[in-house]
Amino acid sequence: TFMVYIVNTNDAKPVFNITSRMYKIAEELPPGTVAANITAVDPDGFNYIGYLLYSLSPNEYFAINKYTGAIYVVMRMDRDSKPLRDSPLVDVQVTVRDSPTGLHSSSITITFNVTDMNDNPPICHPGALRVQVPETEVTGALIASVTCQDIDVDPVYNNFTFKSLSCLNCNNMFALEPLGSRNIVLKGNLDFEDPNNLYVGNEYSLAVVAEDTASPYMTGTVYIYVTTIPVNEFPPVFHPTSYVFPVHESSGPGASIGVVNATDRDFPIVGIRYSFIAGGSMLGYSNIFWINPKSGSIQLLVQPDYEVTQQYVLVVQAVDGDPINPLTGTATVTVNIIQQNVNPPLCSPNGTILIIPMNLYPGTTIQDYMMTCTDLDSPPQAFRYSIQGNSNVNNHFSFTPTAGTNITRLVLKEAFDYSSGLDKLWAYKLTVLITDDNLLAGASQPKGLVQTGTIIINIQVVNPYLTTVITTTAPHITYVTRKENVYSPTVWYVPFIIALGAMLLLGLLGYLLYRLGRYLSTKDCSCCLPRAQKYKEPLISDTDNNHKKELVMEMTKINTVFDGEAVDPVTGKVYEYNTKSGARRWKDTQIVTKPQLEQPESSVLIIPVEPPSPVPEKSRSGKARPGTRSGGDPAGEKAPESSGPEVAPTSQRTGRRTALPSQRSKRDRLEVPKEVPRNTSTAQRPPTQAAVLETTDLSEV
Secondary structure: OOOOOOOOOOOOOOEEOOOOOEEEEEOOOOOOOEEEEOOEEOHHHOOOOOEEEEEEOOOOOEEEOOOOOEEEEOOOOOOOOOOOOOOOEEEEEEEEEEEOOOOOEEEEEEEEEEEOOOOOOOEEOOOEEEEEEEOOOOOOOEEEEOOEEOOOOOOOOOOEEEEEEEEOOOOOOEEEOOOOOOEEEEOOOOOOOOHHHHHOOOEEEEEEEEEEOOOOOOEEEEEEEEEEEOOOOOOOEEOOOEEEEEEEOOOOOOOEEEEOOEEOOOOOOOOEEEEEEEOOOEOOEOOOEEEOOOOOEEEEOOOOOOOOOOEEEEEEEEEEOOOOOOOEEEEEEEEEEEOOOOOOOEEEOOOEEEEEEOOOOOOOEEEEEEEEEEOOOOOHHHOEEEEOOOOOHHHOEEEEOOEOOOEEEEEEOOOOOOOOOOOOOOEEEEEEEEEOOOOOOOOOOOOOOOOEEEEEEEEEEEOOOOOOOOOOOOOOOOOOOOOOOOOOHHHOHHHHHHHHHHHHHHHHHHHHHHHHHHHHHOOOOHHHOOOOOOOOOOOOOOOOOOOOOOOOOOOOOOOOOOOEEEEOOOOOOEEEEOOOOOOEEEOOOOOOOOOOOOOOOOOOEEEEEOOOOOOOHHHHOOOOOOOOOOOOOOOOOOOOOOOOOOOOOEOOOOOOEOOOHHHHHHOOOOOOOOOOOOOOOHHHOOOOEEEEEOOOOHHHO
């Protein structure tokens, strides 16, 4: 009999023993909460020492216990925010591996479904509203609409209703309509002037509560502040609507007549301003009354005149201070002028000169003088006449009648007595007083105010027995009207025409100046520049008119100054050179190639000279390049030049050399021989030139 023992080896994979791969978990689980328990078995576990290790794929929400397989929460899960708001499923992969060899492993995918819960209250945006409503808003008008939102994902949890509306001291002024909606409507009266509304300051604070329809019934609150705006509803009203004020004719400017008053039912009070819109004009014045725009007090601007206007009807307007829609109210003011004696009597003639004889009988009218008086305030029977006492010496004159009429005559009351010496005055200046005291014959006291007029009468008493004839002139009044510099509306066109003509002349003058400037800008004005004056006097006075005219020509050859010597290494000859320009010449080179002609002193010596080679432009300026040819040397070297006497400086204007002062002092000017042609141009000169030297001795040549 054979007994076979089978030895267990690790040749099988671990096997999960779970029945479901989908797990539902609620959101907002605290970290550490076990979400699932995953278990597995190893078929090789019989008589095998070992254990299983669990691991989880990387994720942000879960972790696993590697020994027990328990999966627990490691991070807050919010179903109402991304990414779980878009998809609530979280897939994780669980791997189990045997140990200690770790040769075999198994994996499984588990899905967690994160479910929503009612964890968010309704949130309103904005959380507070400020609304302004005019006081004239009608009942049922929409005041405000609130907007709220619940961010829970599940429709069961994100539904809510507006549960209640509360308001302090509103007296059911507002309501949610329809009930449970988000619309707030007006249910009462917002009259700004209502005492109840004034008591609360016309401001109302409302609170609307939004509540979830599911447990745990979370709520959100929005606040609404309603302010009532006043509206200008009522115009100003005068109390009473018409006024009657009396004013005396004697009242002067500034006198108070009365006060008008208007009220406005609107609140707050913004002030009322008063003004006249009609009435009050008199004799060129647009209005003789003034009203205080704030207080409504009426005053006089000028003194009224009963004889012109007895009654004024004014229309006063009151305007409230609303800047957008001002309202107005009007009232009628009647001003009655009370007549008073304010005008003095006016009498004529005034300033009359009367001449009477000294033997005039008493009771005689003086030259038929008759005085007539008028008064706008008094009837003709109200005048009384008198002569001021100090002007009526000895009471010689009086009026008849003295009262009760507006016409009276001047008569002689007492005769003159010059013989006894009682009267000494021959000229009288009477001051007549006319009083409108309204005294009739037999009246005891004056009525009302009294005004007095005054005139002057000059009386001259003459002696009729004198032989001199006195010429008298009947009294009369002459009115002279003189106007100086008085504007007349009928000649308005005179200043207009003068101003128009002046403007036209100024415009024409400006246009002419403009054209003149344009013309001068195109012209050459060099002719206007001052010219240099020529010398009128000769530099050398000509004393001898019979002098002999001589033509003297002076030719100066410009020689280069050679200030250095050197030996030519090829020929062995000595040459001279200029250290600045580089010009060279053989030493002892003769310039004069022909024998000199002997002439006596004070004669002209003509020395034929071969023409010098043309000098380059750079050599002439003293800047010739070293090594270049100077002259016509066929050997390619510098053509030698003869060294002569002291070289004269060159004139910049003519290009000629002038003799030095030391040379000019020793030389005499020689006549030009007849063989030398005069005024010969450069182009006609022969190739061989002659040097004309001015000298006094042939030995100097």
